[in-house]
Amino acid sequence: MPAVRNHAPGQDLRDPASSAPLRHDWRREEVLALLALPFTELLFRAAGVHRQHFDPTEVQVSTLLSVKTGGCPEDCGYCPQAARYHTGVDATKLMATEDVLEKARQAKAAGASRFCMGAAWRSPKDRDIPKVAAMIREVKALGLETCATLGMLSGHQADALKAAGLDYYNHNLDTAPEFYGEVIHTREFQDRLDTLSHVRDAGMKTCCGGIVGMGESREQRAGLLQALATLPAHPDSVPINRLVQVEGTPLAGTAELDPFEFVRTIAVARILMPRSMVRLSAGRESMSDELQALCFAAGANSIFYGEKLLTTGNPDTERDLALFARLGLRPMAVAVDAAGHDGDARHGGATVHAAITVLPAHAA
Ligand code: SF4
Numbered sequence: 001m002p003a004v005r006n007h008a009p010g011q012d013l014r015d016p017a018s019s020a021p022l023r024h025d026w027r028r029e030e031v032l033a034l035l036a037l038p039f040t041e042l043l044f045r046a047a048g049v050h051r052q053h054f055d056p057t058e059v060q061v062s063t064l065l066s067v068k069t070g071g072c073p074e075d076c077g078y079c080p081q082a083a084r085y086h087t088g089v090d091a092t093k094l095m096a097t098e099d100v101l102e103k104a105r106q107a108k109a110a111g112a113s114r115f116c117m118g119a120a121w122r123s124p125k126d127r128d129i130p131k132v133a134a135m136i137r138e139v140k141a142l143g144l145e146t147c148a149t150l151g152m153l154s155g156h157q158a159d160a161l162k163a164a165g166l167d168y169y170n171h172n173l174d175t176a177p178e179f180y181g182e183v184i185h186t187r188e189f190q191d192r193l194d195t196l197s198h199v200r201d202a203g204m205k206t207c208c209g210g211i212v213g214m215g216e217s218r219e220q221r222a223g224l225l226q227a228l229a230t231l232p233a234h235p236d237s238v239p240i241n242r243l244v245q246v247e248g249t250p251l252a253g254t255a256e257l258d259p260f261e262f263v264r265t266i267a268v269a270r271i272l273m274p275r276s277m278v279r280l281s282a283g284r285e286s287m288s289d290e291l292q293a294l295c296f297a298a299g300a301n302s303i304f305y306g307e308k309l310l311t312t313g314n315p316d317t318e319r320d321l322a323l324f325a326r327l328g329l330r331p332m333a334v335a336v337d338a339a340g341h342d343g344d345a346r347h348g349g350a351t352v353h354a355a356i357t358v359l360p361a362h363a364a
Helices: 028-035 039-053 097-109 126-141 155-164 189-201 218-229 259-272 289-297 317-327
Strands: 058-062 066-068 114-119 145-149 168-170 205-207 210-212 237-242 277-280 302-304
Touching (some): 126 145, 155 189, 205 237
Parallel strands (some): 114 145, 168 205
């Protein structure tokens, strides 16, 4: 266990003695055994892994914006943007490029280095790709890193987005393979894997996680974590969402997940995917400050930040800043190389400012 160190602002607290190879062969019983550890022992182990790869006092902050909301033909049981559920979410068309650019300029002025565009689609139509590609090119031309979440992609769509300058693509596994059919009926688990494969093959970074508290068992939560950790490459970011129950969706009324079980999920994600950003995503608004603090102690090092997370609420920025101050946390800086390209701060380089990511609905 690395020693706890006092540090000055800006001092890097990563443990330099950390270079265990990443594993992609986690077995279900190993994941279950981790989930079943005594709570404080699990947090102790996760905290050790966390500081081997990151400064544990730094949290990446991201902001989420939908560029095309609602009216989705899919039937994801948790989602208020599915057209078939009556949730009060109005469908919008894809925003005009100039409007997206205005948001991107605002984000940059606020210190953003990354801008993610998301749309509530099952998958983009080929005719949508040039419009999204134009947004990506123009956002990139502002000097921002680009990110998108648009639903399922074909190989040639992924290639076209990459060619336009897309850096990151978000596509969640949602839940365990064996529980998938309980939540979503309009696509298969394999469809998710196929899109992630196209994204990787195109040379883009992946953001991929899931949702817990949908009525799945611990074994099924282990199944989600195992599926994420046995992907050919660990996702660069792993958003762990806690179900936000929205009236009108099939999962409204689901028994709430024990908060400690949520923290356990975060801790095991940190242990299985030690170099990934583990992100507290949807559901954070309803978490107490104490629960969020436990999640940070368990290895979460990324949050969504802003007034709205897609169509559900998110803690306002003042509360987040106050919580950071109370916990002695600070926004993670983004590294910039000599050519001005930003990358993950953990890979070194000069620091500039916090990343702000703007995503859509199924991204959370
Ligand atoms: S999660 Fe995404 S794909 Fe599923 S219904 Fe919502 S917007 Fe559509």
